[in-house]
Amino acid sequence: MQIWLMMVKRRTFPLLIASALAVMVYFIFTLPRSQPGNHQHLYPYHVSDQSITPVNDTKHFMVGAYKEHRLEGSSVRIISIFRRDSVQPLYCVFYCGSHWANGTKAEVQMHSDHFGFHFVTTDVLCPNLPDCNPSHVTLATQADAKLAQNQTFLRIQNLVKREEEEFQFNFTVCWSNLFGDYNNVLQVTQTLEMYKLLGVQHVVVYNTSCGPDLERLLQSYTQEGFVEVVPWPIDQHMNPSRGWQPSEHGGDIHYYGQLTTLNDCVYRHMYQSRYVLLNDIDELIAPYQHQTLPQMMDVLQRQNPKAEVFLIENHIFPKSQFEPSGRFERPRWRDVPGINIMEHIYREEPDYRIYHPSKMIVRPRAVEQTSVHSVLRNFGQTVKVPPNVCHIIHVRVPLRGGLTKKELHEDKRVWDYEKQLVPNVDKALEKAGLLRM
Incomplete structure (x- = not known):
């Protein structure tokens, strides 16, 4: 305590703070940084903040993902925009809150109204998965969750089925x-x-x-x-x-x-x-x-x-x-x-x-x-x-x-x-x- 009071009296306290900050900055910039892959058990790496999100390796786009409470067997509906002449097999990859789930085959439902344009509003239905309470989802051309983790995910909305x-x-x-x-x-x-x-x-x-x-x-x-x-x-x-x-x-x-x-x-x-x-x-x-x-x-x-x-x-x-x-x-x-x-x-x-x-x-x-x-x-x-x-x-x-x-x-x-x-x-x-x- 006497040493501390002497430092304050001698006005060396600001120097002490400056030295501590310098040490903190050194460690922040010199210690090895954790890679995004190390946090895959906590949160998806890429989460879209856009209203239109491209699907990798396709000509399609995701708009919004919504929990589907009304259809038996379906877990999530992804409102999308698909190019009609370029539909290929796609997989729904879920982030289940604590782990990734391998992709399951998506059901693609193109809307009947498109007026002849190349792109059409499309619903993508993703099936229920056992032991998965998904918080995020993406569409991928491959089912392997490890490969899909580099894709951009959508946050799933309407998780709670509220009453009027x-x-x-x-x-x-x-x-x-x-x-x-x-x-x-x-x-x-x-x-x-x-x-x-x-x-x-x-x-x-x-x-x-x-x-x-x-x-x-x-x-x-x-x-x-x-x-x-x-x-x-x-x-x-x-x-x-x-x-x-x-x-x-x-x-x-x-x-x-x-x-x-x-x-x-x-x-x-x-x-x-x-x-x-x-x-x-x-x-x-x-x-x-x-x-x-x-x-x-x-x-x-x-x-x-x-x-x-x-x-x-x-x-x-x-x-x-x-x-x-x-x-x-x-x-x-x-x-x-x-x-x-x-x-x-x-x-x-x-x-x-x-x-x-x-x-x-x-x-x-x-x-x-x-x-x-x-x-x-x-x-x-x-x-x-x-x-x-x-x-x-x-x-x-x-x-x-x-x-x-x-x-x-x-x-x-x-x-x-x-x-x-x-x-x-x-x-x-x-x-x-x-x-x-």
Whole structure:
């Protein structure tokens, strides 16, 4: 103790600390380092932090791995993107929490909707293994686990099968996909604020790219916790199409991989959200006989107790037709890029003589595979919701361009929410720094 006090008095204590740090640095940089292989019993070496992960030695990609609680014999479902003309035998290799398991043959299920493009959304089903409670999985061209350990693994999600009363969200909206320089800030803000008023708690956006103002808006909503942005760099892996016909639009995959993101979003929220709405960023699924979506769905579910998929008609509101009074032509919104949906109250009557697409509200636990306008495989019944109960408000270029204003239907449903909607939109734009004072 006397020596210690003498060192402090003589101000040699800082020198002592410096010497100790020097010794620590020496040992850190000179002692042999353990190799990744020495920790294989603790954790997989490569774990992907990307939304699109290439499968080694193939032309395929993994997107998300999910514990499958509904199918007997299947342990994990991997949502993937496969090149249709290049399918080869693949093996599921699991990391079982304390050990690796040799690969088991994967069951490859390519979705029926691909519209003729080279790449298709694909489910890969991995079988149950005895004595394995997997935390990570990968796809490999060889069954030997030692060889597969150099592959990139996905974390398995949905490990816990939660009950509805445990879900984080009641209603989640899945938007896909955002690409190009899309910068429709005002319409997106109005739609998000409308969804809040309608009872939605969570909105998911798969984003390849967008305009700078919309990027700021989405960041603001993300910080708030209402929006989740999933990076979707599909253009780094292939040439995505901007359309649905390869002969007309070219590219390798339909609409920037829209079918894949819809399926992935369903599985992401299978045990997080009671309902999932599958629609586009410029569409609003709106109830017409109820104030909120929860009120509407409670009634529809009682009327259709076995229904799991609810089809909602798409109704076009031409952006070329304006409400004549200029009631919502607000000066504060004039410099905000995008469409003001409150100015467009005229609705086309769908031509039921031809195919009329719908979007969906689904209970995700009943969906196995989905397309854009209908599910491909599901475990329950499908119900078409009457348009007077609910339909989509879709403000865009007219579908039936020859119709005059007199031939359109006046539809002011959004105006019913005016008192809360207008100030909420102002606050959201101000918060994102997109509204001039």
